[in-house]
Amino acid sequence: MFDITPQDPSLLEDGVRFKTILVAGGAGMVGANLIQTLLAQGHRVICLDNLQTGTMANINLFKSDPRYRFVRHDVVRPIKISEPIDEIYDLACAASPPSYQKDPIHTFRTCIDGAMNLLTLAKAKGARVLLSSTSEVYGDPDVSLQSEDCRGRVNTCGPRACYDDGKRAAETLFWEFGAHQGVETRIARIFNSYGPRMHPDDGRVVSNFIMQALRGEDLTICGDGTQTRSFCYVDDLVDGLIRLMASTQKMPVNLGNPGEFTMLELANEVIRKTGARSRLVFWPLPQDDPRHRRPDITRAAEVLGWAPKVPLDQGLDQTIAWFAAGMQAEKPRTQRKGILVPS
Numbered sequence: 001m002f003d004i005t006p007q008d009p010s011l012l013e014d015g016v017r018f019k020t021i022l023v024a025g026g027a028g029m030v031g032a033n034l035i036q037t038l039l040a041q042g043h044r045v046i047c048l049d050n051l052q053t054g055t056m057a058n059i060n061l062f063k064s065d066p067r068y069r070f071v072r073h074d075v076v077r078p079i080k081i082s083e084p085i086d087e088i089y090d091l092a093c094a095a096s097p098p099s100y101q102k103d104p105i106h107t108f109r110t111c112i113d114g115a116m117n118l119l120t121l122a123k124a125k126g127a128r129v130l131l132s133s134t135s136e137v138y139g140d141p142d143v144s145l146q147s148e149d150c151r152g153r154v155n156t157c158g159p160r161a162c163y164d165d166g167k168r169a170a171e172t173l174f175w176e177f178g179a180h181q182g183v184e185t186r187i188a189r190i191f192n193s194y195g196p197r198m199h200p201d202d203g204r205v206v207s208n209f210i211m212q213a214l215r216g217e218d219l220t221i222c223g224d225g226t227q228t229r230s231f232c233y234v235d236d237l238v239d240g241l242i243r244l245m246a247s248t249q250k251m252p253v254n255l256g257n258p259g260e261f262t263m264l265e266l267a268n269e270v271i272r273k274t275g276a277r278s279r280l281v282f283w284p285l286p287q288d289d290p291r292h293r294r295p296d297i298t299r300a301a302e303v304l305g306w307a308p309k310v311p312l313d314q315g316l317d318q319t320i321a322w323f324a325a326g327m328q329a330e331k332p333r334t335q336r337k338g339i340l341v342p343s
């Protein structure tokens, strides 16, 4: 398809051709970290985002790079890009429950119309396209370890349905375009991920606990705190997404860290690491909040040679340090002292 000569300016040093990669949702936590890696690998990147939950602060550092450009656009509307595109990452969708529940119909449309528009673009460009689906397709599962064969237990008429069923329908669209429309599709089922560039106030448990501890506020535990989640550090996730995009695997692949923690364990760990004097306060458990989340990553290991490398202990240190640095930078110069950083 490509005419590559030794003088081709599109060749990287190792002889690999660089690609033009569209990252929809690139101003968010996962997207901005992915873009940083793709640019470091020598690729050209178009970041497309409506800035609903993502921020310019997450992507400002890329703007001086001539291989990068930003397009402000909502994926529910048709997408027109003039240049050739090799790969598309569909990361566009608010990931935090409070954010995606603010405008549930828009969230549903983001998942479905957004997937349709990006798949249509992929077909027109001959591009490979990857969906950031979610462990939420498993709903509140009966089994504590979720493999890709798990069919899920999702409430279609609850507050999480706009996201859970939106992503399920997006998977169906991706599978159909892959099976019958000749598009190279990939589906990542991402489990709870965290790290630098999370929005400090987006309501997810990791950012909530860290910001509450750093501000000296009480940590808000929903329910009795015995529900579990498995937390994947964003660098590991980015590595998994890039490997999946490069693979031949068309069926969904779980990407997550199998280390499983209760919310009580997470809260106590954040308090210990920050040295905060915060107490735990208990709030009602939100409706349809899943009891367990733990990925079976056998398929990712077999087909991608992937496993997460960063344990929660280490990832929390880096994330706390990042949030603390952000708080310090926001303070007037005279007040820049006393921020709690991990030991």
Ligand code: NAD
Binding pocket: 024, 025, 026, 027, 028, 029, 030, 031, 048, 049, 050, 051, 052, 053, 054, 055, 073, 074, 075, 076, 090, 091, 092, 093, 094, 095, 096, 110, 114, 132, 133, 134, 135, 189, 190, 191, 192, 193, 194, 198, 199
């Ligand atoms: P995020 O909220 O930080 O980023 C999402 C980005 O998408 C933001 O920049 C937002 O402005 C943009 N966006 C939202 N709706 C859009 C629209 N209609 N048009 C254009 N842009 C839009 O979330 P994240 O943690 O970076 O997650 C990225 C993707 O991964 C999401 O699709 C999410 O569903 C999926 N995912 C994330 C997790 C996780 O734990 N982080 C888990 C499962 C799945």
Ligand code: UDP
Binding pocket: 096, 097, 192, 203, 204, 205, 206, 208, 209, 220, 221, 222, 223, 227, 229, 263, 285, 286, 289, 290
């Ligand atoms: N949670 C909590 N305190 C908070 C925010 C969330 O105890 O301040 C709980 C929430 O009820 C859920 C878990 O932490 O059981 C993970 O929530 P998050 O919103 O991060 O992700 P998701 O529910 O989508 O897995």
